């Protein structure tokens with residue numbers, strides 16, 4: 551498992567809800583935490599490791615010792631949002647790219663944990679921003695889509711570099727074609743639905 555970078559098609563995949571929380575999903579989540587810490591992230595969505603499942607993880611401290619701060623969100627839904635706030639954001643699928651993004655200030659989110667228990671959280675500030683960013687991932691929406699037009703124009707060369715680098719890897723045969731990657735995603739989705 552590895553973190554995929556823009557424009558990998560998994561990042562544009564709208565993931566289907568998880569129908570069963572099993573040992574495989576638990577193992578996936580553990581590996582996702584390891585990868586997230588390795589890259590000093592505070593959140594990671596399953597799309598970002600090439601898996602079309604509605605799951606993301608969060609540890610706002612980015613500290614692997616802080617186990618109590620580890621949160622797993624399965625089939626999350628934002629059921630309420632309030633206010634609006636602009637703040638700088640980054641994403642592990644766009645290394646070294648940062649830009650201000652406007653998001654709801656406070657949200658109420660519902661989800662299931664890894665034991666299948668439903669929970670509801672009201673959060674603001676960083677937690678609110680991170681959860682909105684990660685839920686966007688599950689819908690195939692990226693933070694570059696949420697930037698102001700001016701910010702996106704300014705960053706266009708950097709975003710173009712990500713695309714060029716990715717296509718180059720495909721041309722060199724270091725990475726499957728988009729069609730092959732989409733087939734893999736469809737296959738994973740079908741397997742999950744059949745479990």
Ligand code: CO
Pocket residue numbers: 640641642643683687
């Ligand atoms: Co991200």
